[in-house]
Amino acid sequence: MNAKQILTTRRALMTGLASAGGLLLGGCSKQLPPTYGNVLRMGDLLTYTAHRLLLPRGRLAKEYAHGDITSIPAVGTTNPADSHQEAFNADNGPAYERLRAGGFGDYRLSITGRVSRPGTYSLADLKRFPARTQITKHTCEEGWSAIAEWTGVPLRSLLEAAGILPSARFVNFFAFDDIADGIDMLDALHPQTILAYGMNGRDLPVPHGAPLRLRVETQVGYKSTKYVQRIVVKDEFDDLGKIGDLQNGWAWYAGI
Amino acid sequence: MASGLLTGMIEPQVAGSVVASADDQAASGRPGAVGLPRGGHARWVRLSHWVVAASVLTLAVSGFVILMAHPRLYWGAAGNDLTAALIELPIGRNYRHGGWQQSVAFFPQPHSAESASRTYDIFNENSWARSLHFLAGWFLALTGTAYLVAGAYTGHFRRHLLPGADGRMAQRAWEDLISHLRFKFAPTTGGPPYGILQKWTYAGVVFLMLPLMIVTGLAMSPAMTIAYPFLSGMFGGSQSARTIHFFAFAALILFLVVHVLMVVLSGFRRQMRAMTLGN
Numbered sequence: 331m332n333a334k335q336i337l338t339t340r341r342a343l344m345t346g347l348a349s350a351g352g353l354l355l356g357g358c359s360k361q362l363p364p365t366y367g368n369v370l371r372m373g374d375l376l377t378y379t380a381h382r383l384l385l386p387r388g389r390l391a392k393e394y395a396h397g398d399i400t401s402i403p404a405v406g407t408t409n410p411a412d413s414h415q416e417a418f419n420a421d422n423g424p425a426y427e428r429l430r431a432g433g434f435g436d437y438r439l440s441i442t443g444r445v446s447r448p449g450t451y452s453l454a455d456l457k458r459f460p461a462r463t464q465i466t467k468h469t470c471e472e473g474w475s476a477i478a479e480w481t482g483v484p485l486r487s488l489l490e491a492a493g494i495l496p497s498a499r500f501v502n503f504f505a506f507d508d509i510a511d512g513i514d515m516l517d518a519l520h521p522q523t524i525l526a527y528g529m530n531g532r533d534l535p536v537p538h539g540a541p542l543r544l545r546v547e548t549q550v551g552y553k554s555t556k557y558v559q560r561i562v563v564k565d566e567f568d569d570l571g572k573i574g575d576l577q578n579g580w581a582w583y584a585g586i
Numbered sequence: 587m588a589s590g591l592l593t594g595m596i597e598p599q600v601a602g603s604v605v606a607s608a609d610d611q612a613a614s615g616r617p618g619a620v621g622l623p624r625g626g627h628a629r630w631v632r633l634s635h636w637v638v639a640a641s642v643l644t645l646a647v648s649g650f651v652i653l654m655a656h657p658r659l660y661w662g663a664a665g666n667d668l669t670a671a672l673i674e675l676p677i678g679r680n681y682r683h684g685g686w687q688q689s690v691a692f693f694p695q696p697h698s699a700e701s702a703s704r705t706y707d708i709f710n711e712n713s714w715a716r717s718l719h720f721l722a723g724w725f726l727a728l729t730g731t732a733y734l735v736a737g738a739y740t741g742h743f744r745r746h747l748l749p750g751a752d753g754r755m756a757q758r759a760w761e762d763l764i765s766h767l768r769f770k771f772a773p774t775t776g777g778p779p780y781g782i783l784q785k786w787t788y789a790g791v792v793f794l795m796l797p798l799m800i801v802t803g804l805a806m807s808p809a810m811t812i813a814y815p816f817l818s819g820m821f822g823g824s825q826s827a828r829t830i831h832f833f834a835f836a837a838l839i840l841f842l843v844v845h846v847l848m849v850v851l852s853g854f855r856r857q858m859r860a861m862t863l864g865n
Contacts (some may be wrong), residue, residue, distance in 0.1 A: 401666065472656040547808065
């Protein structure tokens, strides 16, 4: 996918959003997160639409110096193999334990959906892409924040390698725990949106999402899905059911 | 600031009639000229007052629920349970919960950044509280903007809110303060003209505190601070902005309490009638 195609994608997204003003109450466009008639989701949709229409694009999150790195709590799922954790998945948990025991050598990230070359990538495959290292701030919805160094492959590189189709609008992530989430193409193609396998100069630790986690610096922390197992590219919005944000009562767009 | 808020939001016609400027009285004595019947509030003032009041109450409740998820305040760009807090607020069960696994250092140096996994099931109602907070924030920002435009356009601010600069301002403020401290409240006519401390307080809330709440709120947003880095930069970081957001909230709550108290003391029925029916 070349730069021109990306621009077309963005223009299409803009057109979709611009024509969506009247849909705020209904929220029935498949290019936008649905509201299900819930007034809170209407507010979320207003925020998302306003951000996409009004905010300047292509700006980077502040990157800090190595000395700015702070301590960082690990919250939510801190081990997908632990059956006591809230988002434990009975099928994926034991599979994760086996992968972890093998140093994630057998880990394979799959990319499917609206790509011309669906496939799987080992950690070694991912590390063959040009890496990006960034020291950025993780802003948790709970109210705290932390600065850490993340190393990984830009999601954009991976999407381009997989041959993302021009009609694609959303990138969804399925994790080893019962978590799935998604972002739009603007955030997916952002230069600082990476799939991180390294943290603070070493392999990504298990509590922080080993072997691979998303970093979405343009949104709050819960959008940076940990323990990523599968990526599915979609033309239309998918609420991802009971393991997605919306059906759990959370805003899908969390730029604020 | 606190003492100014405490003494400033009175609706006293004793004080008002003593200290109101000739301009105020002339303006309020000309019904129709500025859409203000004597003693009442213009329709757009009443409407915006109650939309903002409902928004602020919703923001206060949802904001407090959000704060309960992480009742620690910091200064600078970042802060969390594993770093030193500026203030820890003993609200809710997350206060010093202590539910952490053994921390692990990232680097070999002493005082290295570290990580620990949380084992405690925290209170977190942010799923609805955050969305409700931002929804109410939209109402506040849009209504507030319309109010500011209308206030400037109609001359409402110039006539009624901005204290006219003259040589007697300090004396008027002093007299106003004394009459307030003596709890001298005559039955109000409702609405302008306002006393000078009242003007200062309303102007402070309208032009300083509520805009500060919105700006410090936006300074916590990843998307907003990426688009406009000065939002958090001007406060010294997003966590500083969060701390200022909290203290400005506390000041506004103090304003709200005294404001309602003064409405009651100066004639509740008359004041409520002036801000609902208009006269």
